[in-house]
Amino acid sequence: MSHGKIREDKTCLNCGHVVEERFCPHCGQENVEPKQPFHYLFTHFIEDFTHYDGQFWKTIKYLLFRPGKLTKEYLAGKRQLYVAPVKLYIFISFITFFLPSLFSGSEEEMNNDSKKTHASQEIEKEKKKEQIAQFTDSLTQGLKEAQLKAKKPKTSKDLKLTQVNGNDIETDVIDETADGKIGVLGAKTMKQFDSISHKNNNKAVYSYFRPFAKKIFYLQEKGLSQDEIFDRFTNTFLHTLPKALFIYLPVFAFFLWLFHNKKRWWYFDHGIFTLHYFSFLLLGTLIFILLSELMALLPDFGMFTLLSIFIYFVATIYMCIYFFIAHHSVYETRKRTSIFKGSILFLINTFGVLIMFLILLYVSFMTMH
Structure with a gap:
């Protein structure tokens, strides 16, 4: 009230x-x-x-610990006792979207404060290290070129490739350079990446990884470290996750519609089941985020590590079997039939979600700024 x-x-x-x-x-x-x-x-x-009046908390309790209960109640017409499915999904999506940004913001502030404290002392040291590293690299490169010319003559094309890359073409896609930055296919900058790709026969590989290289080198030019790039990618991914699940909602409901009686179960019914199930997945993701932040505050003792592993393991198993329990509860089929249909649906949607996540990973990485 x-x-x-x-x-x-x-x-x-x-x-x-x-x-x-x-x-x-x-x-x-x-x-x-x-x-x-x-x-x-x-x-x-x-x-x-x-x-x-307990409506929200009752809804959350049933969503977490009574798989399928909310869907059965809603389809039976008992709709004033619980939060509406769409409203519930939007609210949990908002919290899942908003919470990681708070944690990342506080972490960035702490990092910035610590950096400012030591900045004046570290600037001169870094400059000296860079000068020494540049001199050492140029000297080493000159020695390598001299050895190659003396011992193993090569065509001008091979020499130029060696001079640019310094490695075999069978290098790692992503590696760490000597100065602690991220290298892509042996290149340290975008100019170097394009130069290598023009001189290499396998241009398709370089064309495929060029957008990733461009983004990585752009972020590094802005002064971001490996950890900062990874953190930004994680935050972008978590922010995009609720939107991606919302897009996949009708697809998930469509597969449910294919595997059940069309006269008894309407597409609307499958949509309600999907909304509740995806709300649970988002809520589970939110709980995982909170647990990880809580565990980070605990001392680094073996007991706490084992406890965190056990909690994550139990939570992961529960999130996997939740679908089967909810499916059997709502559609009220025999256990064998429910397990058979549920397994097929789980595999199909796992494959579909995997494809969606691959697309999401690409979009999340490319939209980082």
Whole structure:
């Protein structure tokens, strides 16, 4: 119930009917003052969603520990006791999207503070290290070229390739350079990458990895380290995950529709099941994020490490078998039939989600900035 101040005037501002109590019997609007304190915006949102009557918490409890219960109740017409499926999914998606940004923001602030503290002392050291490293690299490169010319004469094409790459073409796609940066196919910069690709016969490989190389070198030119690039990629991936799952919702429901009786189960019914199941997956992801942040605060003892591994293992197994339990509960088929259909659906959707994640990984990486 809202704590907004009730108007003395009993005429509804929305429809003009007389309001005897708190809510208008005609349109349902609450008869409160139109102007409220600023904090009312936030408290009203929370109250409106949770209702403080147990609706929200009851929904979360059933979603986590009673697989399929919410779907059965909703399809049976009991819809006022729980949060609506679409509203539930959007709210959990928002929290899953918003929470990682808070953690990453706090971590970046801590890192920035520590960097500023030592910046004045480290700048001169880094400059000296870079000068020494450049001199050493140039000297080493000159010695290698002299040895190659003396011992093993090669064509001009091979010499140029060796001079640019310094390695065999069978190099790692992603590796760490001597200065601690990320190298792609033996190249340290985009100019070097293009130069190697032009001189190599296997141009398809370089064409395929060129967007990745361009993004990595661009981020490194902005001064980002390996860890910072990885953190940005992880955050971008987590932010995109709810959107990708939302796009896959109708596909998941379509596969359910294919494997069940069309007369008894409508596509709408499968959509409700999918919304609840995906809400659980997002909530599970959110719990994993919270657990990882909590475990990071604990001392690095063997007992805590074993405990965290055990918790992650149990949670992962539960998230895998959740679908089978929910599927059997909602569709009420025999156990063997339910396990058979559930297994096929699980494999098909695992493959579909895997493809979606590969696309998501590519999009997440390419949209980093």
